[in-house]
Amino acid sequence: MNKAEMPRRPDEHGVPDPFPYMHPTLRANYGNWDWHERPRPGVLHHVAKGGDEIWTVRAGTQRQMDVGTIRKLCELADEFADGFMRFTTRSNAEFMVTSADKTGPLIEKLNEAGFPVGGTGNSLSMISHTQGWLHCDIPGTDASGVVKSLMDELHHEFTHEEMPNRVRMTTSCCQINCGGQGDIAINVQYVKPPKINHDLVANVCERPAVVARCPVAAIRPAMVNGKPSLEVDEKKCICCGACYPPCPPMQINGPDSTKIAIWVGGKHSNARSKPTFHKLVAANLPNNPPRWPEVADIVKRILYAYKEDGRPWERLGEWIDRIGWPRFFEMTDLAFTKHQIDDWRGARSSLNASTHLHF
Amino acid sequence: MNKAEMPRRPDEHGVPDPFPYMHPTLRANYGNWDWHERPRPGVLHHVAKGGDEIWTVRAGTQRQMDVGTIRKLCELADEFADGFMRFTTRSNAEFMVTSADKTGPLIEKLNEAGFPVGGTGNSLSMISHTQGWLHCDIPGTDASGVVKSLMDELHHEFTHEEMPNRVRMTTSCCQINCGGQGDIAINVQYVKPPKINHDLVANVCERPAVVARCPVAAIRPAMVNGKPSLEVDEKKCICCGACYPPCPPMQINGPDSTKIAIWVGGKHSNARSKPTFHKLVAANLPNNPPRWPEVADIVKRILYAYKEDGRPWERLGEWIDRIGWPRFFEMTDLAFTKHQIDDWRGARSSLNASTHLHF
Amino acid sequence: MTKKTHPTPLLDELKSGPWPSFVDGLQRLADDGDKPSAIMMKDLMGQLEHSYETRTGYWKGGTVSVFGYGGGVIPRFSEVAEKFPESSEFHTLRVQPPAGMHYSTKLLRDMCDIWEEHGSGLIALHGQSGDIMFQGCTTEKVQPAFDDLNKIGLDMGGAGPALRTSMSCVGHARCEQSCYDEVRAHRQIINGLLDEMHRPALPYKFKFKFSGCPNDCVNAIHRADMAVIGTWRDDMQVDQEKVQEHVAKVGRKQMIDTVVAMCPTRALSLNDDDTLDVDNRSCVRCMHCINVMPKALSPGKDRGVTILMGGKRSLKIGDQMGTVIHPFLKLETDEDYETLVEFAEECIDFFAENALEHERIGETIDRIGLANFLEAMDVPVDPNMVNHPRTSSYVRTDDWDIEAAKWFEHKKAKAAAK
């Protein structure tokens, strides 16, 4: 637009009130639900104290959706769910329908339209993921692509409830780990110190801020061929990539540096055991688009070992705590190396100061 | 002796072979015991695979014994136990007798002679203790005296098996803690920085060694009225007393400094839970010989709360883990203060990163 | 002239397979005639294919915002613009969804129409922090796009050193475990602090997350600077007949192995008549038994929230979870919600004044020590804040009696309050 105009002042709505957008039965029974069950994978049946009932059908999406996809979901919501729907914290679509009879036809239509139904209960839900090459300014890999290829292979585990307990996977496209912790986490792990373009540092980077960002104080200001720049003590550097966002000339990515690591046993819920961090079980895997087969192979080994051996309600990490890490590495044929002995602050509490042993 | 003589070269026996000193039935069944039971407090009944049986009668002693006391024990060992006996890791005397009938009379004689019989199973055993004023060069209090006064008050708990599980108490007469960890530990806790006699430091102390001994680097070399001495940064100093042994002029003891703290929940066994350190529950108690009544009062509160509320096999710390620390402080009427929030290395793992709460 | 499409053999491999393909979506947008969005997406796909080939990202940041606000836009400028000029600007607008992520199809369709007109037509539902992410917009179009979104009742989310967009679980709306009104807490806190979100001036990001119960369906403990999690203080509610029905259904062994033996604090025991013996004093409100038997068991009636602070990912000091700051805040009356909001505001003030640059509140607490933070916030120490009291004797305790007096005072006060 070329005609000058005074821009509009925003209305500071803040977080929108959800009630106008909430399915009437949910609104009517807000805070008054009594119990729930799962008639089949992908379907939740909630009963309110007053007797009202609602059936929720959960379907997987690609999260990054084109308007066409969203409009398709709207069609189905209009046809079956009174014109309302919601999304879960894992980007699954949820349709609330007022009678059990509607679930079957809705599920059919969803499948026709290519939306898998599942992700409930003791199944594998959608992998929570991040931006990657599509949009981030510091990615080591893609996010949507990794998730798409994995969910293709694990489709059956989304549409069936055959796991000991829910499985929550995450991916992150750099070591910053926006995807967070997971039962299984697939994260970029850098293996080389940043390569510094000394010509640019002075102009692009706020040097003291960059120095302050390094967790191991490996960065020091230095003059390099006459220009003020930064130097990295490569003995100290643990290749975390934290210096890259504030200083793009400190390039952490590269085919020799950007590898993928797999972590297991992260848990958020407080059910039974307290929340836990995920633990490193494989590293240095190739960053191999478009389908990252080496990653998928290991993820499946872990997932199926858990599926076969876990007991009802045991989360993946709880299963391993019971059978022990030696057996985990045996069953998955993964390696335990010196790199898996933690040495970060507080690491001592991760050492086994007991004779509790698994043979 | 005044006549000069060439001293004798020692025979380096090392650890003596115990078999010549071992009760014949133990020797005969060495490595072949099958099971045991406790017919009554203070008595163990072990049965060997071959069918041999042995009854062990356990009696408390003062540990620091005069020859008269030891000879008295020998008499009883000769009369009832074939001339053999042993001592436990907690300074209790054990008499092994070959028939159940002998246990009664032996117990009678032991009681006559003033030796309480008990300390087995789910009882309170002898308090493991240290040297104190009797012999140590750095003590803040006495050891034998503290133990004698407490065992007098807790005598019933030694001679009866009425606790949820064994109770193992320890005392230490300075913060060095030779007595180690315990279900209940009674340790000196200093509350003031050392008072330095600057005239002596130069001659008596190896200054670099002393500086190196401080856990918080609070000591620095300094010239004090012309003499090379040491200085303590009293803001940093955590009053641990570690500088005192290598440098006696850094006096850590004193009525205003030598206080007593009580710790609970230390555990050595691997049964059920892994071994644990004891935790601070009371401090700044007066160092009050000859009977330390303020200490005894709190110890009894803790012990009887556990006795009343603990479940079979729960050790004291395990009991608290079940009922929660809030209830522990409530039941014992002790205080939880900011000082009980750990801040030493690795302390973060002691914070509650969950919603596991006790109300 | 029609903008030509770049060959995308690698991306095309992601069109096959049973899971919905984001590439199909991109393709649909790119193929949608000569719309500006189509033209932009053709080059976007070209650049993405180029990333797949070279295994390298090609975006750099910058500064773009809307009139009146400092944050909420994530600007992206292409480093390979000469090859892919039409997607040389590909900014994202972070927009806050209705609390609980509820939508009418009307709202969703309006969002689509607006984004098709001004942006790429690509919308992520939702970002990991809970934003609607309108992805792909030129600098020029950011303002009109936002204006239209703002007109239908939506508002910008957080980015940069600011209060961030928050998330609350479905909770009250459709969950029997919910122990407080998540929507209310979520909206009252965030909407009371909007200035901190829209005009970034904090030392660093600050995130709230709201879960209705300890199942923590929004991952608050790991991922929020302040986690607000529902719980209860009294005894759980037990319907013994339904317990017996459950035992009858699954059998005693299964009941013992999956419920009794899985209770973290041995608070459960199965009576010989198949009723459940619940020792509520020992129960730590982990939710497990309630989760297994939602018909028979439910949270108690004296409900409120636990506040934990300090969750974050690994930058600088390593991953941290939130730790307990308020074991229990009753959350029922208007006053209760006010108290919660005030505490949230005080924390933001403390953060603004005391955190170092690019320091999360968890790092601040770690640096100054929990005890000092509590003192500063005037929160009394509580044993529920720790797994256990200190094990290290390295502490100076000469003011013990004064500190102990505070404890007994606090106890009296609490007793009186009851």
Add this chain to the structure above:
Amino acid sequence: MTKKTHPTPLLDELKSGPWPSFVDGLQRLADDGDKPSAIMMKDLMGQLEHSYETRTGYWKGGTVSVFGYGGGVIPRFSEVAEKFPESSEFHTLRVQPPAGMHYSTKLLRDMCDIWEEHGSGLIALHGQSGDIMFQGCTTEKVQPAFDDLNKIGLDMGGAGPALRTSMSCVGHARCEQSCYDEVRAHRQIINGLLDEMHRPALPYKFKFKFSGCPNDCVNAIHRADMAVIGTWRDDMQVDQEKVQEHVAKVGRKQMIDTVVAMCPTRALSLNDDDTLDVDNRSCVRCMHCINVMPKALSPGKDRGVTILMGGKRSLKIGDQMGTVIHPFLKLETDEDYETLVEFAEECIDFFAENALEHERIGETIDRIGLANFLEAMDVPVDPNMVNHPRTSSYVRTDDWDIEAAKWFEHKKAKAAAK
């Protein structure tokens, strides 16, 4: 003249009460006529009373030893000798008891006679490290006292920066849980390293402790630089009939609450026929169920030891427990015991060469990192050494594949060995 006794009103208060009184003992010694020991003990009681009055200790150290040895004597010189001249020297001899602390009355009587002749007549059975402590001796009498003790087969224990006296539980001699020959391991290791005990030349103290099973009756994990603890690798032994007897005796509920629900890894389940379902893969050898039912359950048959290193009290870095270095060393044949002894010797060598002055081995391991220590000792890494693998991403892993290869190599080797 008869040495007069000092009034000891405070100590006298410790004569009353049901527990054996050390003061009675001191008194008996002090009252024993004009024996040198009596004269010494009169003043000793005077000084001790003085300590009780003033709440202060009055001993200082020094150097005293016997011919041929550097350590084992704890010298004590009085700072109030002018008041209490006869106890101005009150040294302690630390002497090693027979392994397991077994005695014939003959041996005990000989000890008493010798100590009555040369010392104070006060003997502590035993010190916290496991020594017989002959307490109270003049400098002059140390040598003759030791000579006589040495002649009856006893030898000096440890003190100072040296190998210390060790302790082993009663174990094989009278305990069905014992998984190895404690006496043999104890004596072979210590007696092979006597030079390190008798001629202190290590950076600091080094303690071994031997427990026959994970009940750890000698507190080895907390209190030993090297803990040697018995365990087993195969399945535990179960006598199902005796299990049923136990259940019949205590009832199902009690059985479930005290055994099944107390197993730390849910390895136990009670079958409907009251037999026990043991999942040995999940069992961590904690001993609990075996302790509760010693008739019905016992350790397995494939026995050996777990080695943990680094236990110590708080000096400098704070309290530490030992952590697993060898999850399992088979201990059956002569070769097995040889292997154990060799490892112990290698550790002492490593300690002598690499520890800083006044540094315990646990501090050294903490300083250089467990992984480096293992590499130095040529011990392969094992997941049993950790509670869990690393949770921090702050590690450089570009040699991962090389390290992984080592693991698979080691696995092959182990498989082959079987």
